Amino acid sequence: MTTDHLDIETLSAFADGELNAVLAHRVERHVAGCAECRGDLDGVRGLVASAAALARDVAPPPEVWENIRARKPSAESREPRWWHNGWLAAAAAVVLVAGTATMMLLARPSGVAKGAKLAKHQAATTPVVLAAVERNYAPTLDVLRETLDAQREQLAPSTVRTLEHSLAVIDSAIAEASAALVADPGSADLLNLLSSSYQRKVEFMKRATSLPSSL
Amino acid sequence: MASPLALVADDGNDDRELARRAASGDERAFETLYERHSGRVFALCMRMSGSRQQAAELTQDVWVKLWQKLGSFRGESALSSWIHRLTVNHVLTNARGEQRRHMHERPESGSPTDDHERGVAVREPSVSPKSVEDAIDLENAIAALPPRARTVFVLHDVEGYQHDEIAKLTGTAEGTCRAQLHRARKLLMEVLER
Amino acid sequence: MKTLLRTVVVVTLFATPLRAQQKVNIQRAVTPNVSVRLNGALSSVRVIAWERDSVSITGSIGAGSRLDGGPMGGTAAVGGMKFYVEAADEAGSRSNKIELRVPRNARVWIKALSADIDVAGVAGGLDLNIVGGSIKVTGKPRELIIESMDGSVQFNGVADYARIKTATGDINLQAHGDDYSVTTVSGNITVTPQTDWAYQRARFESVTGAITFAGDIARGGDVRFDSHSGAIELRLPYRVNAEFDFVTITGAIENNLTNHRPAVGREGRGMELGVSSGMGGARVQVRSFKGNVKLTPR
Numbered sequence: 001m002t003t004d005h006l007d008i009e010t011l012s013a014f015a016d017g018e019l020n021a022v023l024a025h026r027v028e029r030h031v032a033g034c035a036e037c038r039g040d041l042d043g044v045r046g047l048v049a050s051a052a053a054l055a056r057d058v059a060p061p062p063e064v065w066e067n068i069r070a071r072k073p074s075a076e077s078r079e080p081r082w083w084h085n086g087w088l089a090a091a092a093a094v095v096l097v098a099g100t101a102t103m104m105l106l107a108r109p110s111g112v113a114k115g116a117k118l119a120k121h122q123a124a125t126t127p128v129v130l131a132a133v134e135r136n137y138a139p140t141l142d143v144l145r146e147t148l149d150a151q152r153e154q155l156a157p158s159t160v161r162t163l164e165h166s167l168a169v170i171d172s173a174i175a176e177a178s179a180a181l182v183a184d185p186g187s188a189d190l191l192n193l194l195s196s197s198y199q200r201k202v203e204f205m206k207r208a209t210s211l212p213s214s215l
Numbered sequence: 216m217a218s219p220l221a222l223v224a225d226d227g228n229d230d231r232e233l234a235r236r237a238a239s240g241d242e243r244a245f246e247t248l249y250e251r252h253s254g255r256v257f258a259l260c261m262r263m264s265g266s267r268q269q270a271a272e273l274t275q276d277v278w279v280k281l282w283q284k285l286g287s288f289r290g291e292s293a294l295s296s297w298i299h300r301l302t303v304n305h306v307l308t309n310a311r312g313e314q315r316r317h318m319h320e321r322p323e324s325g326s327p328t329d330d331h332e333r334g335v336a337v338r339e340p341s342v343s344p345k346s347v348e349d350a351i352d353l354e355n356a357i358a359a360l361p362p363r364a365r366t367v368f369v370l371h372d373v374e375g376y377q378h379d380e381i382a383k384l385t386g387t388a389e390g391t392c393r394a395q396l397h398r399a400r401k402l403l404m405e406v407l408e409r
Numbered sequence: 410m411k412t413l414l415r416t417v418v419v420v421t422l423f424a425t426p427l428r429a430q431q432k433v434n435i436q437r438a439v440t441p442n443v444s445v446r447l448n449g450a451l452s453s454v455r456v457i458a459w460e461r462d463s464v465s466i467t468g469s470i471g472a473g474s475r476l477d478g479g480p481m482g483g484t485a486a487v488g489g490m491k492f493y494v495e496a497a498d499e500a501g502s503r504s505n506k507i508e509l510r511v512p513r514n515a516r517v518w519i520k521a522l523s524a525d526i527d528v529a530g531v532a533g534g535l536d537l538n539i540v541g542g543s544i545k546v547t548g549k550p551r552e553l554i555i556e557s558m559d560g561s562v563q564f565n566g567v568a569d570y571a572r573i574k575t576a577t578g579d580i581n582l583q584a585h586g587d588d589y590s591v592t593t594v595s596g597n598i599t600v601t602p603q604t605d606w607a608y609q610r611a612r613f614e615s616v617t618g619a620i621t622f623a624g625d626i627a628r629g630g631d632v633r634f635d636s637h638s639g640a641i642e643l644r645l646p647y648r649v650n651a652e653f654d655f656v657t658i659t660g661a662i663e664n665n666l667t668n669h670r671p672a673v674g675r676e677g678r679g680m681e682l683g684v685s686s687g688m689g690g691a692r693v694q695v696r697s698f699k700g701n702v703k704l705t706p707r
Contacts, residue, residue: 207556
């Protein structure tokens with residue numbers, strides 16, 4: 001009756017051991033004789049394995065911590081954080097946050113920095129906050145750039161030109177935002193804008209790695 | 216007995232101690248907890264919500280809640296599990312709230328379980344280009360799943376929850392959870408085949 | 410993964426050696442929510458939704474081009490179809506023009522290097538990816554995903570969920586929906602109003618492209634605009650019920666909609682505007698580095 005193939009949902013239930021003995025046996029028999037369904041079953045198992053292998057830790061953007069510091073201890077509502085009167089409340093926190101963020105960033109590789117180091121390091125706040133943002137995105141961008149470079153020959157010259165042009169536009173925006181942050185390191189707005197620009201670059205480069213190749 | 220290679224104290228006890236200190240207002244201890252566990256929280260929020268932007272907001276919410284609730288952590292489970300459960304609960308509660316806010320009139324089409332909250336996740340890759348591409352593809356495909364299917368897939372296949380736990384967390388029947396998981400896997404395979 | 414049941418389609422070769430074209434004509438019964446994928450060397454694709462439970466692919470491809478593919482799975486009513494068009498060279502691809510008719514609830518994926526894509530009436534889902542050319546969509550797709558580099562994008566209709574991205578291509582929307590993300594690097598984004606329809610949650614972003622928004626925002630909606638240096642203009646009705654939250658780093662803010670004057674930025678540079686209009690409710694947020702921001706009445 002059935003020369004039909006098994007649907008993915010059935011194979012998925014089979015892979016998880018959820019089918020009753022009769023059905024499971026039928027599936028097993030079918031799969032033994034059908035290359036396509038065997039391929040699909042392998043596909044399901046491969047998908048499950050890939051999902052289990054995804055990184056459990058993904059570093060949040062630096063501004064998340066800044067916003068947590070600004071919001072706690074009173075955190076009843078989810079009012080917009082940039083709301084004018086919210087600014088008044090958070091303004092004092094921003095300066096503290098910049099310093100604390102510095103401390104935290106410095107602390108990352110080797111344990112929490114002691115308070116005594118804070119004063120010494122506040123003088124070096126400016127490049128550190130910027131460096132932290134750059135560090136957050138650099139590994140991602142390096143790998144994406146490597147992938148793009150490897151694919152370059154497969155792309156049409158006009159596509160490459162468009163990519164490079166758009167990347168130059170994004171890089172220029174990053175450079176301007178970075179320069180502004182160096183001049184104004186306590187600005188949470190600038191930190192957010194810079195992070196957004198980097199995120200935009202990551203998303204753009206990710207898109208670029210999946211462009212259709214030329215013929 | 217600590218292995219000769221262990222250069223740091225057992226994290227479990229350390230976490231409990233940090234939680235105790237943070238609960239009494241020690242901000243440094245809270246920061247350390249953040250450094251240790253925020254990556255996990257963010258990854259979970261990102262995959263469950265399907266949006267990096269939303270994940271940032273959700274992560275903030277979770278950690279503000281943690282600051283308030285650390286006092287109620289009794290140490291019966293590992294702190295990381297406690298934080299994990301809190302995160303899952305918060306993301307699910309938030310999703311239910313968003314659903315209610317976004318009700319609107321529209322002709323029913325497609326599966327009645329399809330919701331309209333989606334986003335694009337961008338993952339930070341840390342390995343070689345080929346597996347980076349695959350992982351990015353999988354992350355994006357997960358982010359594009361319908362919300363309920365995505366929740367079950369992330370909790371079961373990524374995070375390793377069992378169906379009875381997922382059913383309890385999401386307030387749905389176990390059978391429904393299983394069906395959502397199989398549906399998610401099917402949708403993912405279709406998308407990733409491109 | 411599933412392997413395709415491959416169907417090579419070459420129906421008729423016209424005899425003229427200089428401009429030999431191959432006619433394409435494929436018809437197949439399908440499920441109402443069939444997935445159809447078409448990619449490769451295409452210069453023009455028209456997609457039209459119809460009321461039949463079948464897919465029809467017609468058109469012509471150049472000599473030296475080849476259309477491969479067919480239904481996925483072997484059941485009578487097909488749930489998935491996948492086609493790939495190859496051409497000998499770029500000149501060859503310019504001759505490849507396809508017209509696709511699909512059931513209204515179909516999901517259609519198209520990926521091409523440089524093509525003009527025109528889709529009308531598809532309600533299932535659309536995923537369209539080009540480098541250059543143009544994309545035009547009319548109708549009410551539940552889900553709309555468009556990626557283009559240089560190609561322009563135009564959407565007239567309604568989508569529950571839309572993700573539209575270009576690099577330099579302009580984006581024109583006469584549309585609305587629940588969940589929109591519209592992103593460009595240096596293209597311009599223009600949103601024109603649709604009577605009685607509004608955005609629930611939307612984000613419009615550019616790096617240097619200008620953003621002009623004359624749409625409507627749903628009560629309780631949340632709409633954000635981000636640009637590095639592109640000008641942002643919001644043209645809203647006088648009685649709009651919204652809370653505005655604008656911040657620039659160095660750009661100017663001009664408010665002609667309400668009586669409130671923008672203030673100098675808190676950090677002594679740029680400007681800010683945080684005001685409520687009407688009964689409030691919707692959130693409108695603008696972040697600009699150096700682009701100027703204008704709020705004008707419509």
